[in-house]
Amino acid sequence: MIQAPPPPPAPILAPAPERSVGTVGDLRVAAALTNARVEVDSSFRGASIVLYGAVFNPTDDPTDVVVVVRGPDAPVRLVKKTRNLGVWLNSRPVLFEGAPGFYMTASTRPLSDVAGFGQLRRLGVGVDHLRIDAPEESRTVTRYGVRDVVISRLGEDYLDWRRAVIRLREAAALYNTDPDGVTFVDRGLFRAEVELPATAPTGEYHAEVWLFRDGEPAGVSNLTLRVEKVGFERDVYEFAHRRPWTYGVLCVLLAAGIGYLASRVLGRR
Amino acid sequence: MEIYLPIAEVSVNWPLLILLGAVVGFVSGLFGIGGGFLMAPVLIFLGIPPTVAVASQASHVVASSTSGVIRYSGQGAVDFRMGAIMAAGGAVGAIGGVELFRYLRLLGQADLVVSVSYLVFLGAIGLLMLYESLTEILRRVRGEVAPHKERRRPLWLYGLPWKVRFPKSGLYISAIPPLGLGIFAGVLSAIMGVGGGFILVPAMLYALRMKAGVVVGTSLFQIIITTAVTTVLQAGRNQTVDVVLSTLLLLGGVVGAQMGARYASRFKADVLRAALGLIVLLVGIQMGLELFVRPSDIFLIAPGVADG
Numbered sequence: 001m002i003q004a005p006p007p008p009p010a011p012i013l014a015p016a017p018e019r020s021v022g023t024v025g026d027l028r029v030a031a032a033l034t035n036a037r038v039e040v041d042s043s044f045r046g047a048s049i050v051l052y053g054a055v056f057n058p059t060d061d062p063t064d065v066v067v068v069v070r071g072p073d074a075p076v077r078l079v080k081k082t083r084n085l086g087v088w089l090n091s092r093p094v095l096f097e098g099a100p101g102f103y104m105t106a107s108t109r110p111l112s113d114v115a116g117f118g119q120l121r122r123l124g125v126g127v128d129h130l131r132i133d134a135p136e137e138s139r140t141v142t143r144y145g146v147r148d149v150v151i152s153r154l155g156e157d158y159l160d161w162r163r164a165v166i167r168l169r170e171a172a173a174l175y176n177t178d179p180d181g182v183t184f185v186d187r188g189l190f191r192a193e194v195e196l197p198a199t200a201p202t203g204e205y206h207a208e209v210w211l212f213r214d215g216e217p218a219g220v221s222n223l224t225l226r227v228e229k230v231g232f233e234r235d236v237y238e239f240a241h242r243r244p245w246t247y248g249v250l251c252v253l254l255a256a257g258i259g260y261l262a263s264r265v266l267g268r269r
Numbered sequence: 270m271e272i273y274l275p276i277a278e279v280s281v282n283w284p285l286l287i288l289l290g291a292v293v294g295f296v297s298g299l300f301g302i303g304g305g306f307l308m309a310p311v312l313i314f315l316g317i318p319p320t321v322a323v324a325s326q327a328s329h330v331v332a333s334s335t336s337g338v339i340r341y342s343g344q345g346a347v348d349f350r351m352g353a354i355m356a357a358g359g360a361v362g363a364i365g366g367v368e369l370f371r372y373l374r375l376l377g378q379a380d381l382v383v384s385v386s387y388l389v390f391l392g393a394i395g396l397l398m399l400y401e402s403l404t405e406i407l408r409r410v411r412g413e414v415a416p417h418k419e420r421r422r423p424l425w426l427y428g429l430p431w432k433v434r435f436p437k438s439g440l441y442i443s444a445i446p447p448l449g450l451g452i453f454a455g456v457l458s459a460i461m462g463v464g465g466g467f468i469l470v471p472a473m474l475y476a477l478r479m480k481a482g483v484v485v486g487t488s489l490f491q492i493i494i495t496t497a498v499t500t501v502l503q504a505g506r507n508q509t510v511d512v513v514l515s516t517l518l519l520l521g522g523v524v525g526a527q528m529g530a531r532y533a534s535r536f537k538a539d540v541l542r543a544a545l546g547l548i549v550l551l552v553g554i555q556m557g558l559e560l561f562v563r564p565s566d567i568f569l570i571a572p573g574v575a576d577g
Contacts, residue, residue, distance in 0.1 A: 042513075044273040045280045081567045087560050090378055090569070164568030198273065198280040229275065236275040240508055248504025251512050252497045255328035255519055259335030262523030 028056040029065065029211040029219045033194075036223070039230040040202060049194040053209055053221065057188060064107065064114040064212040065182045067192045068125055069225070071102025071174075072203030076132075076165055094161055099132040101201035102174050106181025106192040115215045123217065125210065127166050127175050173197040194225075202227045276511035277321040283517055285315075290329060290521025297333050297522075298529025299536075300545045302470075305330050305463035305496075306391060307548070308518070310556055317514065319383065320374060323461070324503035325515040327496045330464045332519040333526045334493045340530065341486030348437035348483045352490035354444050355451035355469075359495030362455020367502040370459050374507075381560070386461055388557025394467050395550025402542035409539065438479040438487070446477060451491060458499045464492035467549060 031053030038047045076099045079090040111126045121129045169175040182192045205225040211218045240247045272283040297304030312322035373379040431444045454465030469488040473479045504510040
């Protein structure tokens, strides 16, 4: 855990689109996923994807590998329960403009041993450093006639709300930290497992594989992963969102039809 | 045995859902109610988002009420004219209720309103039913004769305009009270995901003084229309109806409902009412308790802004 209250995360540092980048001499990392596309169908109960890779290290200096997987960003609304006259009531919703729908890190050692606080914060590696978008000053936005408070990252309660997002997502297995999730199967060859729960959002996921030496990032490999609904599940979902009224009418007709059939088949006395 | 629900976006054990549908269907057939008030709390407990649970189970209510109305109309026990007027009110109430629910959901207050409505309505109705049926049972056990009840309707019922004749219900009253009842049931149907039968039946019996024989069939008829409108609106406005979830529930539900209807004749009416009153009261208390118990985490993810 972090002792001092961490300063807010630095502004976005866009991950480079190149696949493998060597920054220090010939030290390089390359990685791939066993499955770059996860299909969500009726039997979907979460997925486990293996990420494997290799470290090209001409020297004998020890290196650390950190895998970061980030799901698509989406706004998060939170309410806080407060007690009024013995009854627990919800506060006005507070809005974060964007937080990853899924976030995990796996590393060879605990992150705090791999690199310093500032370095991790700059790269946005680790749940304590993950970037949850919030503006400089708090303001209210009105959506559908409801006033939301957009949380400011300079506000004093920012950290409470931020920790709450992380805690709730960790409880739902959407955010994960695995300090020994990267294992070396052979010299230079490593693997890590990405566990997606059944509630993982659909969309494009970005994986970053960082190579650290002496607490400094020495290389990174970027991968993408798509989680998408397929088959019947996607058809139903898209139908329900594109033609919502037709979908609703069909649902009712289906229900009434089954009710009618049941009374015909079973209702004989 | 797990199945992934496309709209709720969680995976659940499907035999469990069919079983739940069957149990609720059995209760609903036994007591002649929709049973929605039992279903929503269990679905929420299973991890289905409350908004999806409330919207999807409405179509379970459509199915069980349809088979109920077919049975009752065969016996001539549905007053379609009364039902149509109440259903018109129900549709208006449902439209308002879905909009209200959408607003409350965005405000983050939907669960508060759901809990309070369950506590207030179910608590009050449960207590009344329990009290009324227990005194009747006591009287029967002691062998006393029931005191002659005054069969007089409240006088204001006659002072209102737009009088309509309802031959089947044996009434000649203004259309305003049934319309108002329908509107009220429609709002409840959108907010609590229930048909509202547990409120309509006593109101039709004690306030309107309809003929007892047509009350249940007529209330079921009005429930079909109201919940059908609610389902379409929830799907069209909020996209929260999960057809896989509701189909699983109603497959069990229709079978359970028929079984329940058969068993109903084996019990005395007052015993059934006492049991139903107890169930209603317990569900109301259980849903209301969360208002007073310290939550495990004081922060909660609020729904909304899915579509920006």
